[in-house]
Amino acid sequence: MSEPQSTAAGNRILVLFAHPALEKSRLNHVLVRGIRDLPGVTVHDLYEEYPEQDIDVMREQALLLAHDVIVFQHPFFWYSTPAILKEWQDLVLQHGWAYGSGGTALHGKTMLNAITTGGREVAYSREGHNRFTIRELLAPIEQTARLCGMEYLAPFVVHGTLGMSPGEAARHAADWRRTVEALRDGRVDLERAAAVSRLNADLDAVVQD
Ligand SMILES: Cc1cc2nc3c(=O)[nH]c(=O)nc-3n(C[C@H](O)[C@H](O)[C@H](O)COP(=O)(O)O)c2cc1C
Numbered sequence: 351m352s353e354p355q356s357t358a359a360g361n362r363i364l365v366l367f368a369h370p371a372l373e374k375s376r377l378n379h380v381l382v383r384g385i386r387d388l389p390g391v392t393v394h395d396l397y398e399e400y401p402e403q404d405i406d407v408m409r410e411q412a413l414l415l416a417h418d419v420i421v422f423q424h425p426f427f428w429y430s431t432p433a434i435l436k437e438w439q440d441l442v443l444q445h446g447w448a449y450g451s452g453g454t455a456l457h458g459k460t461m462l463n464a465i466t467t468g469g470r471e472v473a474y475s476r477e478g479h480n481r482f483t484i485r486e487l488l489a490p491i492e493q494t495a496r497l498c499g500m501e502y503l504a505p506f507v508v509h510g511t512l513g514m515s516p517g518e519a520a521r522h523a524a525d526w527r528r529t530v531e532a533l534r535d536g537r538v539d540l541e542r543a544a545a546v547s548r549l550n551a552d553l554d555a556v557v558q559d
Pocket of ligand 1: 369374375376377378379424425426427428429430466467468469470511
């Protein structure tokens with residue numbers, strides 16, 4: 351893990367990355383490779399850091415304090431996060447620190463998910479195979495962010511990963527890099543970014559280049 355370099359007026363971005371079998375990944379490894387070199391961005395690979403899932407709570411809390419924008423980046427597993435990210439939430443977001451009486455450590459920060467799904471976008475609708483939208487399915491994370499005093503943005507979502515061509519994956523990686531750079535540089539229209547269904551449905555409407 352590399353620590354963020356200081357960016358004078360920029361937001362510091364913490365990407366909490368969770369993929370239990372990165373060697374088999376077709377999308378996430380391309381998405382994460384595309385942002386690793388960005389100044390001001392810390393990619394924190396949870397399965398690499400904690401192969402036994404023995405999460406160091408103090409270390410994670412210090413990392414959160416040192417950043418302004420918190421990203422959960424992961425494949426969508428059973429309409430949710432891979433297991434280590436749930437464990438991370440259960441352990442790190444402590445009462446009296448992240449929420450509850452005196453729990454103000456995360457107030458004013460921004461949070462979002464960056465996810466990949468095997469299912470196509472059309473499947474994530476009332477009439478579709480999965481019956482709920484992605485934003486509805488991510489409601490527990492959105493509400494967790496809000497309870498902790500963070501502003502929650504729409505997710506960056508890559509749908510239909512099964513059988514996706516390397517060229518298409520590379521285009522999504524370019525969009526993700528553009529999104530992370532804009533978040534870092536304060537060039538995201540936060541009101542719009544909170545309201546849309548997914549950030550990358552129309553990046554031009556959300557990101558000011
Ligand atoms: C345990 C498991 C659960 C999954 N659950 C879902 C799911 O709920 N919805 C979905 O669209 N895809 C689901 N998938 C497919 C993954 O989201 C998909 O393979 C992944 O996003 C591809 O990213 P990668 O190439 O980085 O591995 C699941 C895959 C696994 C292995």
